[in-house]
Amino acid sequence: MLLVYTHKISPRLNYVFKHICTRVLGIDVTFTTKVEKFIAHDSIKMSYTKQALGNEFFVKSNDLLFEQGLNDIEINIMDWGHSKCFFFNGDKSAIPFDIFAASFYLLSRYEEYLPHVKDEFGRFTASESIAYKHKFLHQPVVDIWAYKFKEALHKQFPDFEFPTKTYSIKPIIDVPNPYRYKLSGIMRTIGGTLKDVFRFKFKSLYTRFMVLMHFSHDPYDTFKYVINKQKQSKFRFSFFFLLGEYSTYDKGANVNNKSFISLIKHVGDYSNVGLKISYFAIDDADVLKKEKTKIEDIINKPLRASRQSFSKLNLPETYRNLIELNIKEDYTMGYVNEIGFRAGSCTPFLFYDLDYEIQTPLKICPYHVMDFALLKHKSLLDKKRVLNNIINEVKQVNGQFVSVFHNYTLSYSDRWSGFKDLFNIILESGNNED
Template identity: 70%
Template sequence: MLLVYTHKITPRLKYVFKHICTRVLGVKVDFTTKIEDFIAHDSIKMSYTKQHLGNEFFIKSHEILFEQGLSDIEINVQKWENTKCFFFNGDKSAMPFDIFAASFYMLSRYEEYLPQRKDQYGRFMATESLGYKHGFLHQPVVDIWAYKFKTALQEQFPEFEFPKKEYRIKPIIDVPSPYNYKLKGVMRSLGGTIKDFFRFRFRDLYIRYAVLFGLKHDPFDTFKYIINKQKQTQFKFLVFFFIGSYSTFDKGININKRKYVSLIKHIADYCKVGLKASYFSVKDVELLKKEKRQMEDVLNTALSASRFSFSKLNLPESYRNLVQLEVKEDYTMGYVNHIGFRAGSCTPFLFYDLDYEVQTPLMVCPFHLMDFALLKTTSLLDKKKVLNTIIDEVKHVNGEFVPVFHNYTFINSGRWSGFKELFNIILASANEKN
C-alpha cells in the first residue's frame, strides 16, 4: 500500500490519487497528515505538500486539489519527454509536474464548466479543449503520467512489485434505429417514398419496397453479423438501443412494436445492452426516468449503462441525473468528429461533481473513436493507419480501448465500405500480445 503524507486531506486529493494509484496502477493508497505515521510506514510512501520533510519521495503540490469551486487557473502546457503536461513544480520535486493536479483538471472536466463556444447541438467541441489546442488530444495523458509516476516510484522502491494490467477492448454498438425501412409505420414509409421520388433516388425507392415486401434484407439489420462477431471474442460488446419518442433529432422505432422488443431481448442474450437516451432527455430527468423504466421493462433487469443521443452532455446536470436514477455507467464522454481522449484517459473514472465537491458512484467510460471520425480520411489504408495509431496509444498504457460503431456501419458499402475490416482490426488487437 502507498501511504501519502499531505498537509490537508481533501475530497479532490483522495479522488485523483485513488484513480491514478488504484484504477490505473492497481496499488491501494491511504493518506495521513501525521508525520509519525508516515515515518512508521514500512512500504512505499510519498509526501504531497508544499515542502519536503527530508529525503522522501516528494511531489510538490499545486493548490487546485486544496481549493473548492472553480477559479481562474493559469494553464501553461509544456513538453515532457514523449508527452505534454502542465502545473510545473520545479526541480526539488521527484517529478517536474504535479501530475495529480493536472489529472484532476482533466478527469473532472474542469474546462467544460468554464465559458466556451458550443456547436449547433450545444455540445462541448474538441477544438475548444486544452488537449486539441496544445496537441495532446491523441494521447491518454493521465495514464501516461501515471506510468511515469510508477517508474519514478520503482527507482526509489525497487523491491515493491506493481500488479500487471493488460490491454482490453470494449466495443460499443450504437443503434439509433435498427432498421432503415422496416417497422417505420405507414406515414413514415409514405413520407420516405415521396422524398425518394422527388429527389430522384429511384434505387432507394426500389430497395424500400423490396424490403417492405420481404424480397430484400433491410440494410441496417446487421445484428446477425454483430452476434457472430461477439461469439468470436471474450470481450463483451455493449449495444445501446434507442427507445424514446420520434423527434426532430431522434428517428427510432416505437418500443411498443413487439418485433423491436424481441430484437433487443435477442441481442441481450449475447451482448450487454444499454439505453441510448434521447436528445431531449439530456435536460429532462423525468423523460430520462421514463426511458430508463421502459428499457428495464424490456430487459427485466436494472439498467446499468447509458449514453446520450448525439453524444451530447450538459455538465454537471446530465451526470447528476444519471446518479439520481442510479445508472452505474455512462458512455457519452468523447467526441463525434475527433479521435482522441476527451478526459485524457483510457481508464474508466468516477464522475466528480465540482459544484458539490463530491465523488459520485457514476462510472464515466470515455470512448476514444467514433466511426464518423474515420470518414475524414479517404482511403481504407489511411483509416487503418489512424485506427492502429490510437490502438497503440492505448496499448502503451495497458488501457481499455472503447470504439463506437453503429449498426448501419456494417452495411460495408458506400461511405461505410471497409468498416467491417476496421472492426476486425479492433477485435484482433485484443488477441495479440502487447
C-alpha cells in the same frame, strides 16, 4: 500500500490519487497528515505538499487539489518526454510536474464548466479543449503520467512488486434505429417513399420496396453479423438502443413494436444492453425516467449503462440525472468528430461533481473513436493507420480501448465501405497477446 503524507486530505486529492494509483496502477493508497505515522510506515510512501519533510519521495503540490469551486487557472503546457504536461513544480520534486493536479483538471472536465463556445447541438467541442489546442488529444496523458510516476517510485522502492494490467477492448454498438426501412410504420413509409421520388433517389426507392416485400435484407440490420463477432470475442460488447419518441433529432423504431422488443431481448442474450438516451431526455429527468422504465421492462433487469444521443453532455446536470436514477455507467465521454481522449484517460473513472465537491458513484467510460471521426480520412489505408495509432496509444499504457460504431456502419452502404475491416482491427487488437 502507498502512504501519502499531505498537509490536508481534500476530496479532490483523495479522488485523483485513487484514480492514478488504484484504477490505473493497481496500488492501494491511503493518506495521513501525521508525520509520525508517515515515518513509521515501512512500505512505499511519498509526500505531497509544498515542502519535503526530508529525503523522502516528494512531489510538490499545486493548489488545485486544495481549492473549492472554479477559479481562473493559468495553464502553461510544456513538453515532457514524448508527451505534454502542465503545472510545473520545479527541480526539487521527484516529478517535475504536479501530475495529480493536472490529472484532476482533465478528469473532472474542469474546462467544460468554464465559458466556452458550443456547437449547433449545444456540445463542448474538441477544438475548445486544451488537449486539442496543444496537440495532445491523441494521447491518454493521464495514464502516461501514471506510468511515469510508477517508474519514479520503482527507482526509489525497487523491492516493491507492482501489479500488472493488460490491454482490453470495449466495443460499443450504437443503435439509433435498428432498421432503415422495416418497422417504420405506414406514415413514415409513405413519407420516405415520396421523398425518394421527389429527390430522384430511385435506388433507395427500389431497396425500400425490396425490403418491405421481404425480397431483400434491410441494410441497417447487421445484428446477426455483430452477434457472430461477439461469439468469437472474449470481450463483451455493449449495444445502446434508442427508445425515445420520434422527433427532429431522434427517428428510431416504435418501442411498442413486438419485433423491436424481440430484437433487444435477442441481443441481450449475447451482449450487454444499455439505453441510448434521446435528445430531449438529456435535460428532462421525467422523460429519461420513462425511457429507463421502458428498457428495464424489456431486458427484465435494472438498467446499468447509458449513452447520450448525439454524444451531448451538459455538466454536471446530465450526470446528476443519471445518478438520481441509479444508472451506474455512462459511455458519452468522447468527441463525435475527433479521435482521442476527451478526459485524458483510457481508464474508466468516477464522475467528480465540481459544484458539490464530491466523488460520485457514476462510472465514466470514455470512448476514443467514433465511426464518424474516421470518415474525414478519405482512403481505407488512412483510416486503418489512424485507428491503429490510437489503439497502440492505449496498448502502451495497458488501458481499455472503447470504440463506438453504429449498427448501420457495418452495412453494405457505400459511405461505410471498409468499416467492417476497421471493426475487425479493433476486435483483433483485443485477441493479440503482444
